[in-house]
Amino acid sequence: MRGSRVVAGLVLAYLLLPVAVVVGLSFNAPSNRLSYDFDRFTLANWADPCGPAGLCASVLRSAQIGLLATVLATVLGTLLAFGLTRHRFRGRGPLNALVFLPMATPEVVLGSSLLALFTAGAVPLGFWTVVIAHVMFCVSFVVVVVKARLAGMDPRLEEAAADLYASPWHTFRTVTLPLAMPGIVAGALLAFSLSFDDFIVSNFNAGTMTTFPMFVWGSAQRGIPPQVNVVGTAMFAVAVLAVVITTFRRRAR
């Protein structure tokens, strides 16, 4: 009993240590640009998170790309998941396998081949090429998550709804969609986090535009401004808050 607790504690520490460093460094006033030592406590970084030129613009851009890619990938992925679980058609087997492909392909390959495609098609690189690229690999994750949810659903529930006077549209709206929703939400969250922190594919296809991961990468050459840690800590706080809220809401039911 005690042994397993010790192991659990160690694993948790291993997982959270990097986060603790980020949180700590967000309150650091480094003595020089290339110093990663904790020199002096300060609230100045939190008071002025947009201090470094281009930081907040890149965060905003990543958020916009993330939201757009999430919405598009979730809609497309959910439709695809429904099609793959509910209908039998020619080519269903190969399609099932193809959906996995973007997940299995190394991102470097994905990024470079997309770049080749956009260049060959004379598509100007920038915001939209990154959105298109992100939707492409996010769709696969949404399909996998939503499909798992649909596969576990009792088909009798939809028959019961039809038996209780619900038209096909009503059945979808009042039974199928609410039951599939946890899977769809999980797929959307996954898509957003994948898009938001993607560096490799974005770096290939962004042209002169800079996303947040690209900003961090770029500034790492010259010394990462402590405000990056402020953004990281804030994002971590938002995620923790979301988990706490959903846990409490579930318990209240």
Added chain:
Amino acid sequence: MSDLVLQGLTKRFGEFTAVDALDLTVPAGSFFALLGPSGCGKTTTLRMAAGLEEPTAGRILLGDRDITGLRPHQRPVNTVFQSYALFPHLDVAGNVAFGLRRRGVRDHAAEVARMLELVQLDGLGRRRPAQLSGGQQQRVALARALVNRPQVLLLDEPLGALDLTLTRRMQVELKRIQTEVGITFVHVTHDQEEAMTMADTVAVMNAGRIEQLGRPAELYEFPQTPFVANFLGQSNLLAAEVVERGAGYVAVRAYDNRYSVPAGRCRAAGPAAYLGVRPEKVHLAEAAAQVPAGHDSVAGVVTDWSYVGVGNRYLVRAPWGTELAVFSPNTGEGYYPPLGGEVVVHWDPAHAFLLDREPGAGDATTPVAPEPTGVPA
């Protein structure tokens, strides 16, 4: 209220014919049981009535109205599913109100409350299905269907997932509710006792066809076919030849013995017949001298005996090798022979019956083992 009429109803899945040109009329307001082994087509029949399965051929009518082409949500018919199929994301009240909401019934709260009271679940409206016991879930499924006052309520093995005590209680309760609301119930089951306990009329199905239809007592006392004789309870069926059709009786010969049966209990048209008698209608005697006058008899040896509380079950091997099933009720009187004892099996000819037999078919007796249970269709 109108009758549910099935005309030439057929369902084929590829090569397999699940339901074979079924003609059936379920009278309005009756409690009707479709009884049969798994795979006999009873659930497919039910699903076609609900609109969840499309018939290959035939028609389904409610009174004079043809509902064959209607989608499930357009039919005034509701179903209690075997697995209940309660909506897990809605609470009990939400489940029960589902059909009322879809039909735009105002003030459904009062209706829902009344229905929950009927199935004795008052006060549980805010619970989720997952927080209920199996018996309670079953009653929610019943309430959810009944609250719509359908013309016909279809029940697909509704008690299959409950334990024995609960099943017995729900049988009584279902019957009470049906009497109270007066809606036509069509109940699909593989459990003969369940069918006989609840239904006014039982249709025994086998291989996509109805073998016999009637009141439970009619079916049990005078079965139409060997299948019915052995699916509804057990029977000793001896291969016999009709030798004489006299005034008021039919005489047969089986294994060099002559037996007689009242003419009114003969369904055999040709010479090949089964002489049938139920295990509880036969008695055991120590010697031929103790057989009452007028009884028919077979001598044999007790090869198996089991004590089941309400009585004793015996297997008695006849001279030609067939084992006859005998059930002696535990009345405290009568003769209870030991294993290996020589006995005479005898019965009142009025309790025997004659069925058609395929020429060449041998004896058909059911083993004394407990009847098959727990295999849902």
